[in-house]
Amino acid sequence: VLGVxxxxxxxxxxERLWELPSWLLNRAARHATAExxxxxxxxxxxxxxxxxxTALTEGPASQATLGRRLGIDRSDIAAIVGELERGALxxxxxxxxxxxxxxxxxxxxxxxxxxxLDRAVEAAQExxxxxxxxxxxxxxxxxxxxxxxxxERATR
Amino acid sequence: VLGVxxxxxxxxxxERLWELPSWLLNRAARHATAExxxxxxxxxxxxxxxxxxTALTEGPASQATLGRRLGIDRSDIAAIVGELERGALxxxxxxxxxxxxxxxxxxxxxxxxxxxLDRAVEAAQExxxxxxxxxxxxxxxxxxxxxxxxxERATR
DNA sequence: CAGATCTCAGCTATACTGAAATGC
DNA sequence: CGCATTTCAGTATAGCTGAGATCT
Numbered sequence: 001v002l003g004v005x006x007x008x009x010x011x012x013x014x015e016r017l018w019e020l021p022s023w024l025l026n027r028a029a030r031h032a033t034a035e036x037x038x039x040x041x042x043x044x045x046x047x048x049x050x051x052x053x054t055a056l057t058e059g060p061a062s063q064a065t066l067g068r069r070l071g072i073d074r075s076d077i078a079a080i081v082g083e084l085e086r087g088a089l090x091x092x093x094x095x096x097x098x099x100x101x102x103x104x105x106x107x108x109x110x111x112x113x114x115x116x117l118d119r120a121v122e123a124a125q126e127x128x129x130x131x132x133x134x135x136x137x138x139x140x141x142x143x144x145x146x147x148x149x150x151x152e153r154a155t156r
Numbered sequence: 157v158l159g160v161x162x163x164x165x166x167x168x169x170x171e172r173l174w175e176l177p178s179w180l181l182n183r184a185a186r187h188a189t190a191e192x193x194x195x196x197x198x199x200x201x202x203x204x205x206x207x208x209x210t211a212l213t214e215g216p217a218s219q220a221t222l223g224r225r226l227g228i229d230r231s232d233i234a235a236i237v238g239e240l241e242r243g244a245l246x247x248x249x250x251x252x253x254x255x256x257x258x259x260x261x262x263x264x265x266x267x268x269x270x271x272x273l274d275r276a277v278e279a280a281q282e283x284x285x286x287x288x289x290x291x292x293x294x295x296x297x298x299x300x301x302x303x304x305x306x307x308e309r310a311t312r
Numbered sequence: 313c314a315g316a317t318c319t320c321a322g323c324t325a326t327a328c329t330g331a332a333a334t335g336c
Numbered sequence: 337c338g339c340a341t342t343t344c345a346g347t348a349t350a351g352c353t354g355a356g357a358t359c360t
Contacts, residue, residue: 046325047325047326048325048326072326072327073326073327073328073329075327075328075329076326076327076328098335098336099334099335099336100334100335100336101335
């Protein structure tokens with residue numbers, strides 16, 4: 001989150017970069033992360049913990065499934081689930097149908113924590129999108145979704 | 157850059173995340189970075205080196221100015237300029253008008269390297285934007301620029 | 313003196329790799 | 337056997353902080 005003076009300097013970035021979608025996306029993502037950061041910090045959770053908790057609202061899942069759904073690496077999921085377990089926000093137990101797997105389940109405490117996180121994250125979205133009119137917000141979301149759903153399929 | 161199977165799994169991300177602009181922006185930026193990565197790797201340069209070289213096409217600048225213009229930290233700029241100097245893509249000399257400063261200048265070799273990088277990066281943009289029609293690409297750029305120029309000014 | 317610039321050491325988060333242990 | 341899952345150790349990059357040296 002930058003102040004006015006830094007903003008003035010940033011606008012002085014080379015023309016070429018302002019024409020590069022990949023640069024714009026990275027900039028915007030950094031801005032978005034900065035906006036949301038305060039929400040997570042205040043709640044004592046990380047961005048990754050939030051996404052894992054969110055995924056678990058749709059039901060228990062193995063760590064591998066969580067990783068694939070969220071696009072988070074298997075080894076990182078192991079660490080994140082470990083943190084959440086220490087905070088008693090999730091429960092991790094061996095899947096008896098397939099003993100390679102851990103079944104990860106949201107606890108009531110986890111559900112409460114997520115509810116608080118959700119409100120804070122929602123407020124941050126409002127901050128982030130403040131410069132855009134409602135129809136522009138929808139349009140931005142639509143374009144990003146198309147970039148992701150069509151783009152990541154097409155490549156490789 | 158994901159394959160078809162991973163894509164199918166990713167679409168299975170929780171509904172809630174697909175509605176979160178900050179999540180979409182992070183995802184899209186990651187996708188964009190992946191697309192551009194090959195371009196930089198093939199040319200043996202980093203994303204940051206590219207942006208610094210690009211900034212220098214608008215003329216010599218001190219490291220502090222580069223940092224402010226590009227939104228890169230002073231300490232990171234020092235390291236990046238050091239790398240570029242070792243590759244003889246830039247020249248770094250003390251500013252005799254203000255001896256605290258280093259004046260960083262693009263060398264002919266640097267200009268050549270940037271020309272090659274630029275072509276590769278441009279091809280990557282094409283890949284990245286493939287799912288979008290021309291007017292959609294413009295609209296996406298417009299919305300991102302508004303988010304950045306209005307958004308980063310408003311906050312704090 | 314205050315303040316700017318450059319540099320270095322070190323920190324955190326994110327993303328990823330390789331290998332081992334276990335189980336299907 | 338091949339393959340999937342979990343876990344750990346380690347790597348790389350981006351972004352950032354603190355402190356010191358130098359200079360205006």
